[in-house]
Amino acid sequence: MKAGIFWVAVLFAGICWAEDPNLEKRVTGLAHELRCLVCQNQTIADSNAPLAVDLRNQIREQLAAGKSESDVIDFMVARYGDFVLYRPPLKASTVLLWAGPFLFLLFGIWFLIRRVRKQALPERQLSEADRARAAKLLE
Amino acid sequence: MRRVAWVVFFFLALVALLAAGLTLNPREVPSPLVGKPAPHFALPLLQAPEKTFSQKDMLGKVWVLNVWASWCPPCLVEHPVITELAKTVPVVGLNYKDAREDALPWLKRNGDPFQLTVYDVSGRIGIDYGVYGVPETYVIDRKGVIRYKHIGPLTPEASQKKVQPLVQELSR
Numbered sequence: 001m002k003a004g005i006f007w008v009a010v011l012f013a014g015i016c017w018a019e020d021p022n023l024e025k026r027v028t029g030l031a032h033e034l035r036c037l038v039c040q041n042q043t044i045a046d047s048n049a050p051l052a053v054d055l056r057n058q059i060r061e062q063l064a065a066g067k068s069e070s071d072v073i074d075f076m077v078a079r080y081g082d083f084v085l086y087r088p089p090l091k092a093s094t095v096l097l098w099a100g101p102f103l104f105l106l107f108g109i110w111f112l113i114r115r116v117r118k119q120a121l122p123e124r125q126l127s128e129a130d131r132a133r134a135a136k137l138l139e
Numbered sequence: 140m141r142r143v144a145w146v147v148f149f150f151l152a153l154v155a156l157l158a159a160g161l162t163l164n165p166r167e168v169p170s171p172l173v174g175k176p177a178p179h180f181a182l183p184l185l186q187a188p189e190k191t192f193s194q195k196d197m198l199g200k201v202w203v204l205n206v207w208a209s210w211c212p213p214c215l216v217e218h219p220v221i222t223e224l225a226k227t228v229p230v231v232g233l234n235y236k237d238a239r240e241d242a243l244p245w246l247k248r249n250g251d252p253f254q255l256t257v258y259d260v261s262g263r264i265g266i267d268y269g270v271y272g273v274p275e276t277y278v279i280d281r282k283g284v285i286r287y288k289h290i291g292p293l294t295p296e297a298s299q300k301k302v303q304p305l306v307q308e309l310s311r
Contacts, residue, residue, distance in 0.1 A: 037271035
């Protein structure tokens with residue numbers, strides 16, 4: 001009887017240990033995707049603000065209850081808005097955010113091409129007098 | 140000469156951009172809850188733990204939900220503004236992640252303008268309301284829809300220019 005209880009206990013402990021690391025990994029994975037609104041430049045994984053701790057517990061509770069990652073993300077967005085996402089979604093209101101760096105790059109390339117062309121032009125224009133001088137010098 | 144004009148132009152454009160950025164408050168994140176029904180709760184009262192109160196009990200009335208805590212200094216700053224506001228509209232307090240033995244003396248010391256106060260010790264309802272910077276103030280209409288959310292201490296200007304006109308408009 002005692003041995004039976006012992007083995008049941010071992011089995012349960014085994015299940016708990018086997019389950020936890022996996023769940024913790026998922027919790028941490030999600031926590032790295034979500035912004036802590038108290039300390040806005042940290043994820044809720046990095047922050048130890050009380051709200052971040054609460055939200056990590058909330059993620060753990062929901063994942064343990066069988067909800068998917070996207071369910072948890074929807075839960076957070078419904079309460080805190082898109083700002084809670086560290087990777088903002090591509091929407092009409094965020095197009096400039098996503099396209100901005102590329103626009104700057106295009107502008108930089110256009111500027112560079114213009115500069116290079118401007119500098120290259122004067123070298124080709126040799127007047128007749130210059131040619132005559134060059135010819136004389138080369139003789 | 141034209142080159143100098145361009146450089147000055149870009150410099151001024153950058154200054155204008157950064158100046159605009161500085162005037163925005165990064166803590167004011169637009170809440171997705173505005174325009175949505177106030178999330179459900181049924182919480183014990185701060186003063187009477189055996190009684191519960193739900194947001195449904197306020198259906199048919201325009202009211203204000205104020206999230207506060209005794210550990211929150213800005214709550215003390217806004218307290219006179221809330222007290223003034225409570226003369227014109229029912230204000231329900233949501234005592235957020237606080238302890239009764241701290242919250243009750245706080246109300247005794249600073250006055251209790253609330254119609255009643257609910258006690259959210261775990262902060263679970265706070266999460267449903269998207270609370271992240273106590274104090275926060277919500278205006279809720281007759282149908283139980285959140286119409287306005289103010290994050291941080293309610294200033295006299297915000298109370299007079301936004302909350303009170305909105306309450307009047309909704310009560311009409």
